[in-house]
Amino acid sequence: MKSGTVSKSDAFSTEDPVMVCGVVESTSSSDWTLVWEDNFNWNGGIDPTKWEFDVGGHGWGNNEKQFYTNNRQENTRCELFPGSSNGRLIIEARREQMKNCEFMSARLKSKVKWTYGRLQIRAKLPDGRGLWSALWMLPEKATHSSVYWPDNGEIDLMEQVGYDPLRIHSTVHTQAYNHMKGTQKGLSIIVSDAVSNFKIYTLNWNPNKIEMYAGDDANPFANHIFTWNKEGDWTQWPFDKPFFIIMNLAVGGNWGSAHGIDNNIFPRRMEIDWVRFYQQS
Secondary structure, eight states, rough: OOOOOOOOOOOOOOOOOOEEEEESSOOOTTTTTEEEEEEOOOOOOOOOEEEOOOOOOOOOOOOOEEEEEEEOOTTEEEEOOOOOSSSEEEEEOOOOBTTTTTTEEEEEEEEEEBBBEEEEEEEEEEOOTTTTEOOOOOOOOOOOOSOOTTTEEEEEEEEEEEEEEEEEEHHHHEESSSSSTTTTEEEEETTTTTTTTTTTEEEEETTTEEEEHHHHHHHHTTTEEEEEOOOOTTTTTOOOOOEEEEEEEEEEEHHHHTTTTOSSOSSSSEEEEEEEEEEEO
């Protein structure tokens, strides 16, 4: 989750035959096997066998304003939908003081890691000036060089800032292509109901290609966002080793507070209905 914006000029072109004008013609699920999931179908805390927390308020490399708490239910909890046995994860940003930070929120990361697969997250996003929500992946450790980031890669399935809440960004960062150099690779699309309905965000990651989509229950692959094809050496493609999932809601930051922070919006929440990871059979 790094600051900066991207445009069509940043994208790597592709001649993938399933892509027509940025829309997927068909994406088969028959050869994918579900290997891990969390459905959050209870009231209370998160499952500690599946998730852990990043904790602190040091800005996270982006001048973020929140303190990420450690399993504090005001900021992270599971809630059943009213009158239902189906639940969802709530990640809630609140305007509360903690260790010189004016806001408190949460950042979860999966304990399990994978190399290649399909990640799908069904989520409803917040709006509000100053928010910065993200569903993304980072590598388990530094292997390509001793510099963890950006040398070892970052995959941003979904980033959204609250002052432009319907625009969904998908991006990759590497040593050669990253926001510190202004060379990150990605694209964005408008999802008109991203803050009013649950949408499914999909990452397809294989040895030669990364693809990202936004859709719904009827067609999770309805809207292609971005494709990054393997090219060059590890400085351009470090995506050949285990990565873990991160889900967080930041306040402020170089990107999130580009238009300031509206202190009157809080509390604000991102809701995650489920998280699923598949691998090819």
